[in-house]
Amino acid sequence: MSSLDPITMATQLATYDVQPFQIRYQMQADKYQGQITALGKVESALRDFRTAVNEMNGSNSSVIKNTATVSQDGFFTANANANALAGSYQVFVEQVATAHQASAGMPADLDANTQIPTTGTLSFTVNGEKMDIDLSNVDTDGDGKATMSDLVKSINGDSTNPGVNATLVRSNGQTHLMLSSTETGEANRVQVSASGTGAAWFEDGFTNLNEITAPKDAVIWLGAKDSGLKLTNSSNTFEGVIDGVDITVTKAQDAGDAAIGMDVGADSESTKEQVTKFIDAYNSLVGALDAHTSIGGDGVSRGVLANDPTLRSIESQLSSILRADFGGMNLSEAGISIDREGKMKLDADKFAEAQKSNGAALEQMFNGEGNLLDSIDGMMEPYLKFSSGLLTSRKDSLQQNIERIDDKQTQLERKYEMSYDRYLKQFTQMNQIMAQMNQTMSMFG
Incomplete structure (x- = not known):
């Protein structure tokens, strides 16, 4: 056996x-x-x-695209959105909008380190909005002195700034305090005054501004100049003047020039x-x-x-x-x-x-x-x-199902080990019995 x-x-x-x-x-x-x-x-x-x-x-x-083309470049550009209606128009550019720019009438020896008064108020008004600079707070390093450079930083960094930018500019060996509006148009003229400083040179400097660029509105005509529809705007971009069309002017035409054609249509x-x-x-x-x-x-x-x-x-x-x-x-x-x-x-x-x-x-x-x-x-x-x-959520639910199967697989591995141990013990005992029987049978060989 x-x-x-x-x-x-x-x-x-x-x-x-x-x-x-x-x-x-x-x-x-x-x-x-x-x-x-x-x-x-x-x-x-x-x-x-x-x-x-x-x-x-x-x-x-948007899905729908329209286009606006002009017959002559250099004076204005046009952009048509999806709501623009097809049509042909004539546009004359009379005036381009400009921002106000002026310099303060300060002494000729002014420079960035020129000390300014530390008392009084410097007030700015732009388009009805006002900013007051308290000169006692202009000193940034705490040494009791304030300079033109400190003043420029205070103006530009003030949280109530209504739209004015201050810059120190050097020209022909002289330093100038430049004040510029950040927006174009007549309404954005910069108005400034100083009071309570006790320094006449400082207050007079803002009373006597030297205008460099006058603020102007943009002016266009839909149709010929003087006979069409006149439109003014503080910005150089006229939004929705024609339904769905924005016109941005870049250069004024001469008085005797003809209006420029603009065609609006579908961009298929x-x-x-x-x-x-x-x-x-x-x-x-x-x-x-x-x-x-x-x-x-x-x-x-x-x-x-x-x-x-x-x-x-x-x-x-x-x-x-x-x-x-x-x-x-x-x-x-x-x-x-x-x-x-x-x-x-x-x-x-x-x-x-x-x-x-x-x-x-x-x-x-x-x-x-x-x-x-x-x-x-x-x-x-x-x-x-x-x-x-x-x-x-669906993927999470399916992943949880996989995790539950993994748990079952782990239990199955334990079941296999238990079965293996039981069978191994049984067959080992059977082997021993068979060996004994073979030995007994050999005695009767």
Whole structure:
């Protein structure tokens, strides 16, 4: 009677005891891990789509692009936003806005270290706003003396500064205290006075300002000079003078010059680029969803998230939003459709016609408050919150399932060890019995 190998037998039988459980647990863990990976890819695609949406829906951006072109460069530039209406205009630039600039009438030997009074008040007024500099606080190093350099720092650094900038400028060997308005326009003239200082040279210096540049408003005419519509503005940028169009003047024309032409119209190529970016981002999201939610069949594998309620909800909500009307228009009317596979397609000709004939409604559909892009962003928000989003919660729940399986695997390892020890003991005893029987039988050989 041959002997048995207790270790081999114990290993085989202990493995048989736990193997079905190991296979089942591993299959479950692989399934959960596959779902976590798939949810991560869907989440990434959803974030990419949301980024594309937000880039087209910011305060300074839009899907619809218009353009404004001028017939002659050098005098003004124009920028048209999505609300601009197509049209041709004539603009004459009569005057460019300037900022007030003056120098104080100080002594000729003035320099940065010239001491100034440490009593009294220096007052500035710009466009109705006032700043009072207490000269007793100008001394910054505490030595009881204040200099012109200290005064410049006090003026520029005061929290109530209404829009005046002070600078010490050297010209032809002489130092000048320059005062400039930080904004253009007549209303931003710098007014200054000193009182209670006991120093006539100081107070007279601010009474007798030397005007270097007078403050002026910008002046333009919509149409020919003197016969068109005259417009004035403290800034060189006229915002919304024509709906959706900003005009920034840079140089005045001569009195006898003709008005300059400005054409406002749709920027079809830039708009198409924006729309294509939106469509591509959406189709990438649909591709990610399809890859993981397929029900399988006809040679196609079943997706690890097939019939997943979270993803079904995303698809359903997106579909509902994309088919809805916003501002009296929907995507299909603008030449954007969704095919049988759920992918978005653009009819470029139909879209161009919609932009040309009803650009304002098209812009309102995409970028109006609470409309298409806002609705898409709001729909995605609950799913994409970093700490408490629905996709994050789903992944956390699946990870907890994996951790519970790990605990079961640990228990299974203990079960294997106990079975192995029991079988090893049994087969070792059996081996001993068989050895004794072989020895007994040999006596009768």
